Structures are given as structure tokens and as C-alpha cells.
Amino acid sequence: MTTEPPDPGTDVALYVHWPFCARICPYCDFNVVRARGNEARAERLTAAILDDLRAQAARVGPRRLASIFFGGGTPSLMSSCDVGAIVEAARALFPGGAGEVTLEANPTDAEADRFAAFADAGVNRLSMGVQALDDARLAFLGRNHSAEEARRAVGVAARVFPRLSIDLIHALPGQSVADWRAALTQALDLGFEHVSPYQLTIAQGTAFARAVGRGDWSPPDEDLAAALYETTQETLGAAGFDAYEVSNHARGVAARSAHNLHVWRGGDYLGVGPGAHGRLTLAGVRTATVARRGVDAYVAGVAAGSPWEERADLSPQDAAEERVLLGLRTVEGVPLCVLDALPATSRPVAEMVEEGFLTVADGRLIATPAGRPLLDAVTARLLTA
Numbered sequence: 001m002t003t004e005p006p007d008p009g010t011d012v013a014l015y016v017h018w019p020f021c022a023r024i025c026p027y028c029d030f031n032v033v034r035a036r037g038n039e040a041r042a043e044r045l046t047a048a049i050l051d052d053l054r055a056q057a058a059r060v061g062p063r064r065l066a067s068i069f070f071g072g073g074t075p076s077l078m079s080s081c082d083v084g085a086i087v088e089a090a091r092a093l094f095p096g097g098a099g100e101v102t103l104e105a106n107p108t109d110a111e112a113d114r115f116a117a118f119a120d121a122g123v124n125r126l127s128m129g130v131q132a133l134d135d136a137r138l139a140f141l142g143r144n145h146s147a148e149e150a151r152r153a154v155g156v157a158a159r160v161f162p163r164l165s166i167d168l169i170h171a172l173p174g175q176s177v178a179d180w181r182a183a184l185t186q187a188l189d190l191g192f193e194h195v196s197p198y199q200l201t202i203a204q205g206t207a208f209a210r211a212v213g214r215g216d217w218s219p220p221d222e223d224l225a226a227a228l229y230e231t232t233q234e235t236l237g238a239a240g241f242d243a244y245e246v247s248n249h250a251r252g253v254a255a256r257s258a259h260n261l262h263v264w265r266g267g268d269y270l271g272v273g274p275g276a277h278g279r280l281t282l283a284g285v286r287t288a289t290v291a292r293r294g295v296d297a298y299v300a301g302v303a304a305g306s307p308w309e310e311r312a313d314l315s316p317q318d319a320a321e322e323r324v325l326l327g328l329r330t331v332e333g334v335p336l337c338v339l340d341a342l343p344a345t346s347r348p349v350a351e352m353v354e355e356g357f358l359t360v361a362d363g364r365l366i367a368t369p370a371g372r373p374l375l376d377a378v379t380a381r382l383l384t385a
């Protein structure tokens with residue numbers, strides 16, 4: 001294993017999507033499937049993921065492995081042997097690198113019992129969906145764990161894994177700034193190096209979107225959402241976490257997610273598993289792939305040598321727009337040379353630097369603390385220019 005940081009130009013990261021969940025949460029619009037009754041499908045899926053990985057590796061050629069990320073769905077429901085087989089295959093296909101192997105987990109007792117086996121399988125960073133530490137809020141979110149169970153799972157994870165991140169959700173109905181500050185402060189006592197506080201998104205097609213549509217409850221208005229965001233920055237900043245991305249805070253540079261940084265810097269990554277996205281640069285052309293979303297369709301697609309629902313070569317302009325969208329979310333920003341492919345941005349860049357939403361430092365364009373909460377508007381102004 002090497003200690004050199006991944007090189008987004010030559011290294012390739014691996015994203016593995018495991019879609020099965022014990023229960024489907026009413027806010028979630030990820031590509032998910034109920035686990036119960038799908039055990040045989042899950043077995044077929046692991047075999048297809050391994051076949052897909054081998055086929056994609058043959059196409060990519062020799063590269064160093066930047067990182068592995070098992071996301072979902074709920075990859076903590078996977079068999080640890082399957083996780084180990086995928087980690088081992090990826091390391092053999094792309095020798096060198098891959099210091100960071102992250103797995104997303106739900107904080108139930110049953111899953112915590114298996115954390116040690118995941119560590120033995122090569123996982124060295126756990127990302128746990130705690131979401132809230134209040135039973136009423138967890139019930140509202142439709143979670144299958146209590147606050148106490150989540151605390152226990154975090155305790156086990158902290159002992160087993162060298163690196164731990166937790167996800168929290170805010171902007172819940174009726175949540176005041178004081179409530180959210182208290183929830184964050186309580187969470188900080190759990191002890192972790194990384195936290196992703198997400199604002200609740202009401203995604204189309206979810207049970208929450210239907211509830212809001214019926215008028216059962218409303219999400220906070222814009223002003224309250226902005227105040228909650230400010231509270232997050234203040235509370236986590238005071239606790240020594242730096243906001244290195246809009247929704248990601250780390251205690252020190254070493255605690256930042258190498259996998260996510262690789263993606264945000266425009267690095268190549270393979271996506272395996274149903275609905276997984278990938279980005280690959282071959283002979284100077286960046287290609288975007290989306291795997292078939294259904295489990296059976298993906299398994300059949302891999303067997304037929306056609307795992308993708310979508311596969312498109314990105315124009316230099318599309319590739320540059322994507323880098324701007326991702327890069328501006330981070331404290332690193334985006335190299336100014338990326339804007340060469342987007343000549344129409346020079347005027348809005350100059351205007352927004354003048355207005356204090358963007359800044360230029362060391363040859364990079366960076367969103368300022370004033371620009372970050374308004375990033376959607378900032379990037380829209382840049383990219384529609």
C-alpha cells in the first residue's frame with residue numbers, strides 16, 4: 001500500500017453500488033430495492049459486479065487504484081466475504097494505491113455485529129447514516145433504528161475502524177436553529193473525524209414529496225434553511241471541523257474523503273452495480289456511463305457485455321462544466337485552466353469576483369464563504385453565460 005495521494009489524472013477510483021435496504025426511507029430517491037425476499041438476487045449481483053469490474057478493468061488498462069467506495073442502498077447488508085472479494089479483485093486488477101476503502105452503513109445492532117468482519121475484508125473507513133439522535137425525528141424519517149442503537153453502532157465503529165464519518169439530516173419540519181445546534185452538539189460527543197450534514201431534500205416521487213404535496217407538512221422556508229446552514233458552519237467550525245465541501249466537514253486534512261476528493265477533482269472512476277455512474281478518460285475523451293438501474297437488467301446486461309443504460313462521450317465543454325460544478329463545491333475550487341473550454345464564463349467570473357462570491361488564488365477559482373451557500377445560483381450564472 002502506498003501513502004502517495006491519488007493522482008486524478010492517472011488513478012482510477014471504484015464506486016460499488018449495493019441497492020438493497022432493510023426498509024425504504026420515505027425521503028430517499030437513490031436506486032434502492034427492499035432486501036427481504038431478494039437474497040438470491042443479491043448473490044447473482046455480487047457475481048455480476050465482479051464480472052463487470054473485470055471487464056471494465058480490461059478496457060481501462062493499467063492504472064493505480066485511487067480508492068474504493070461501497071455506497072447504496074445499504075452495503076452494510078452485504079456479506080463481508082463479498083466485500084472482501086471485490087476489494088481483493090480491485091486491488092489485483094489495479095495494483096498500488098487504494099489506501100481508502102469506505103463502506104456506507106446503517107446503524108443497527110445487527111449491522112454493528114458485522115463491522116469487525118468488514119474491517120477484516122479490507123474496509124478502513126465507515127460512513128454511517130445516523131441522520132438524527134432523537135427517536136421522534138428518526139421515526140419521522142422512517143428509520144429502522146433508535147437513537148440509542150445508533151450510539152451503540154457508532155461506539156463499535158469507532159473501536160473497529162481507523163476512520164469514521166457520520167451523516168446527519170437537518171431542515172426537518174418544525175426544526176429551529178436552536179434544535180439543530182443542540183442536535184449537532186450532542187452528535188459531536190459521539191467522536192468521529194468526518195461529518196456530512198445534509199439538508200433534507202424533498203425529492204420527486206418519494207413518500208415525502210407526496211406528503212408535502214398534500215400539505216401534511218412543509219419544509220423550512222429559505223431564510224430558516226440559510227440560518228440552519230450557518231449554524232452548521234459555526235458549530236462544526238468551533239469544534240475543529242473544516243468545511244472542505246458544501247456538505248462535508250473533516251477534522252484535519254487527513255480526515256477528508258480521498259474518494260470524494262478524487263471525484264470532485266475530475267478524476268476517473270469506474271461505477272459497478274445497478275445504476276452506478278462512472279467517468280473514464282480514454283485517448284483524451286471523457287466518457288460518462290450509467291449502469292442499468294434494475295438488478296435483473298444489470299445482471300443480464302453484464303452477462304451480455306452491455307451493462308450500461310447510458311454511455312456518452314462528453315464534449316470538452318461538458319467535461320469542463322462538470323468540473324466547475326463539482327470543483328466549486330470544495331475549498332480547493334477549480335483550476336483556472338479548466339475555464340479555457342468555457343470562454344463565455346470570463347465575464348460572470350469577473351463580476352462575481354467583484355461581488356465577493358468568487359475569488360482567485362494560486363491559479364484556482366474558489367467560491368468564497370459568501371458564495372458557497374448560494375452555489376446553485378453562482379454556478380447557474382457561470383454556466384448559462
Ligand SMILES: C[S@@+](CC[C@H](N)C(=O)[O-])C[C@H]1O[C@@H](n2cnc3c(N)ncnc32)[C@H](O)[C@@H]1O
Nearest residue numbers: 027028030072073074104129167198199200201
Ligand atoms: C443513500 S444513503 C446510503 C446510506 C445508508 N443507507 C443510510 O441510509 O444510512 C446516503 C446518505 O444520503 C443522505 N440522504 C439520502 N436521501 C436524502 C434526502 N432526501 N435528503 C437529504 N439527505 C439524504 C442520508 O444522510 C444518507 O445517509
Ligand code: SF4
Nearest residue numbers: 021024025028072073
Ligand atoms: S436512506 Fe439509506 S436506508 Fe434509507 S432507503 Fe435510502 S439508501 Fe436505503
